[in-house]
Amino acid sequence: MVAQLTRAERQFALLTLGLLALCGLLMAAGANDDLFALHGGLILAFAVGLGFLVISGLDAPEPADGRLAEYYDDPSRVAIVLTMGWALFGLAVGDWVAWMLAYPQLTFDAAWASFGRIRPIHTTGVIFGFGGNALIATSFHVVQRTCRTRLAGQFSPWFVLLGYNLFCLLAVSGYPLGITQSKEYAEPEWYVDLWLCIVWVTYLVLYIRTLARRREPHIYVANWYYLAFIIVVAMLHIVNNIAVPVAWNHARAYSAFGGVQDAMTQWWYGHNAVAFFLTAGFLGMMYYYLPVRAQRPIFSYRMSIISFWGITFMYMWAGSHHLHYTALPHWVQTLGMTFSLILLVPSWGSAANALLTLNGAWHRVRDDATLRFMMVAAIFYGLTTFEGSFMAIRAVNSLSHYTDWTVGHVHAGALGWVALISFGALYSLTPALWGRARMHSAWAVEAHFWLALAGTLIYVFSMWNSGVIQGLMWRTYDAGGTLAYPFIDTVVAMHPYYIARAVGGALFLSGAAIGAWNVWMTIRGPAAASQPAVDDRPLTVLAGE
Amino acid sequence: MFGLHYRLEKHGMALVLGIIFVASIGGLVEIAPLFTIDETVEDAPDMRLYTPLEVAGRNIYIREGCYACHSQMIRTLRDEVERYGPYSLAVESKYDHPMQWGSKRTGPDLARIGGKYSDEWQVTHLIDPRAVVPQSIMPSYRFLATTALRTDDLGLHLKALSRVGVPYTDDMIANATKDAIAQAGADGSEGLSSRYGDATQARVFDGNPGRVTEMDALVAYLQILGRLTDAAHANSQPAEE
Numbered sequence: 125m126v127a128q129l130t131r132a133e134r135q136f137a138l139l140t141l142g143l144l145a146l147c148g149l150l151m152a153a154g155a156n157d158d159l160f161a162l163h164g165g166l167i168l169a170f171a172v173g174l175g176f177l178v179i180s181g182l183d184a185p186e187p188a189d190g191r192l193a194e195y196y197d198d199p200s201r202v203a204i205v206l207t208m209g210w211a212l213f214g215l216a217v218g219d220w221v222a223w224m225l226a227y228p229q230l231t232f233d234a235a236w237a238s239f240g241r242i243r244p245i246h247t248t249g250v251i252f253g254f255g256g257n258a259l260i261a262t263s264f265h266v267v268q269r270t271c272r273t274r275l276a277g278q279f280s281p282w283f284v285l286l287g288y289n290l291f292c293l294l295a296v297s298g299y300p301l302g303i304t305q306s307k308e309y310a311e312p313e314w315y316v317d318l319w320l321c322i323v324w325v326t327y328l329v330l331y332i333r334t335l336a337r338r339r340e341p342h343i344y345v346a347n348w349y350y351l352a353f354i355i356v357v358a359m360l361h362i363v364n365n366i367a368v369p370v371a372w373n374h375a376r377a378y379s380a381f382g383g384v385q386d387a388m389t390q391w392w393y394g395h396n397a398v399a400f401f402l403t404a405g406f407l408g409m410m411y412y413y414l415p416v417r418a419q420r421p422i423f424s425y426r427m428s429i430i431s432f433w434g435i436t437f438m439y440m441w442a443g444s445h446h447l448h449y450t451a452l453p454h455w456v457q458t459l460g461m462t463f464s465l466i467l468l469v470p471s472w473g474s475a476a477n478a479l480l481t482l483n484g485a486w487h488r489v490r491d492d493a494t495l496r497f498m499m500v501a502a503i504f505y506g507l508t509t510f511e512g513s514f515m516a517i518r519a520v521n522s523l524s525h526y527t528d529w530t531v532g533h534v535h536a537g538a539l540g541w542v543a544l545i546s547f548g549a550l551y552s553l554t555p556a557l558w559g560r561a562r563m564h565s566a567w568a569v570e571a572h573f574w575l576a577l578a579g580t581l582i583y584v585f586s587m588w589n590s591g592v593i594q595g596l597m598w599r600t601y602d603a604g605g606t607l608a609y610p611f612i613d614t615v616v617a618m619h620p621y622y623i624a625r626a627v628g629g630a631l632f633l634s635g636a637a638i639g640a641w642n643v644w645m646t647i648r649g650p651a652a653a654s655q656p657a658v659d660d661r662p663l664t665v666l667a668g669e
Numbered sequence: 670m671f672g673l674h675y676r677l678e679k680h681g682m683a684l685v686l687g688i689i690f691v692a693s694i695g696g697l698v699e700i701a702p703l704f705t706i707d708e709t710v711e712d713a714p715d716m717r718l719y720t721p722l723e724v725a726g727r728n729i730y731i732r733e734g735c736y737a738c739h740s741q742m743i744r745t746l747r748d749e750v751e752r753y754g755p756y757s758l759a760v761e762s763k764y765d766h767p768m769q770w771g772s773k774r775t776g777p778d779l780a781r782i783g784g785k786y787s788d789e790w791q792v793t794h795l796i797d798p799r800a801v802v803p804q805s806i807m808p809s810y811r812f813l814a815t816t817a818l819r820t821d822d823l824g825l826h827l828k829a830l831s832r833v834g835v836p837y838t839d840d841m842i843a844n845a846t847k848d849a850i851a852q853a854g855a856d857g858s859e860g861l862s863s864r865y866g867d868a869t870q871a872r873v874f875d876g877n878p879g880r881v882t883e884m885d886a887l888v889a890y891l892q893i894l895g896r897l898t899d900a901a902h903a904n905s906q907p908a909e910e
Binding site: 157238241243302305308336359385425426433453612616 | 675678679688689693695700704706708709710736737740748752765766768775799805808810811812822825826909
């Protein structure tokens, strides 16, 4: 890692870490709040730990100039390892909270282990830890290959990757301690948000500068999606997290928005975090790895254009469908529902474009579990976006809202689409980046595929059942015209489905554990004697043009 | 159109600006008007503020992630109104920074829980939910009863809230710590009701007069939910079938 940096870059890295350590020290020493001090200590330890790593390599010889004529893949390699680590962590915590709903004693009476504190660890761990690292790993790889250029910078990719992981670490360590602003999928407090802001702007600048260095006249469609992901997430993150801290040395802050305006802002953020983090970013992934793996060109260029701008424009209107029948003005609810329905067109455009790309390669889908991961992901993408539009209809939402149906819907997307496309991409990327012929064990990829698929289906079906049953029980009247079920009866009715859901989650987790083992064995395994299965586009030869 | 795009995708910055422009429209049309259209939030002249103790309790509610399982938003549907009470109005959460409307009901809605159960029931339930509701799957929060409430920084909290638009006066900010201790019954309550209104509930919420605990604060908050204003009860618009 450090040996690839020039001496000046190493010194700059050390300076940055020194500043970060100073911030941590100031936070720890000047805190008006114990939790703030703890986080200061964590930042200090993170900076000092990385500082030792840089110092140990400070006197290594300067890297050869030849490196600038090659792709810069070290950050992607580290990001892959981090991705698998976060996947195991986030999924394991998720399965724990799933069991907790069936057996509430699993909090062990500890303050830090109650459902309300653990659940955001799961959501942040899988969305930002697993998903975010997978997006960073693949975006760095894809932008270089499709632009035929090296990343624009050697220090900034590391700043983005490690800075982002510091953000994830601060977030998940804060929740069990009790640091949260309670905004769903944006729980971290103001100082963690500020840090992510710096990291994210660096990511955007790095990405734009790399695009500007491209040797291809056109920017490939995968990059449109990665670009939209980076830009819009920045917009969403900044607006949703505007807050006034209690003091500079206090962890707590109060949101600038209150009541109905805050509700709309939060779901504008929340729904578009789904749209641009969990959809646009992973569509970028799909538009590169699926055609490469299938060895087929994208089915339709025009469909890509329509889908891309459709998604970018229309998703931003759809957030208010989370607030049907609430105190949000009716006209906003109606707008949200309308755009959610139209949104099905570009969503299915993307899903169809992916599946039609596979025409002529279906024998590969049958034989190659990696490609099958991506094919099934595209199907789940299509199913989930259909379900999403359906649930955005007011009458349907009156039944589904507040129930497990929503949870099932989210996991159809998160497990079936986001996780499966990521695993497919990682199984393509890992052998390529480490110069291996293929993954260590094809059998393990196959086993992972079936465990993941079975786990997802069990999860989604049990949540559909529990959601619909609970929604119906809440609104059932007896012959006398009064509500038939007290609330607690509906909780009791959920029990079998909560067990089934946790079993599904356990299957998905065990698949991911096999995947992590397989990735690790591939990294440790021997280099390929021949060329890898999928040729990497050489930069060196073309650089001389 | 596709020819135009063929040229657009050759220019990185044009693509960046295009994305920013296209993605901004929806939010601007839906969110910006909510701050300017008067009908968004109803008038409620009787609306009162959260006391410092209730603010502290609300922060515990947020810290524990109660919103992950409990909503505070009764929808305009007949069965919800019959189960929980009059449907929620925007004005009722106008001082909620951030709002706690929630998105999932693993447990029941809490928008009108205030006054529905006694303090004793709330404390027993929080210490061991299954002692009062045998089939409950809620975690136990027994540590709240033994954890002292931090009150010395409540003035800073009220000040930050006033910066985001909650009308706390300098008098309220200056007396925040004192008012919190007074409301929990550990001290006399003079000044508290003149600042926050005669309806302010001041008593030992956790059954333990010796000290002000986090349990005091959380129960004080739960007991005020839905009772900041009577606007929802006075509202005559019927719910939907």
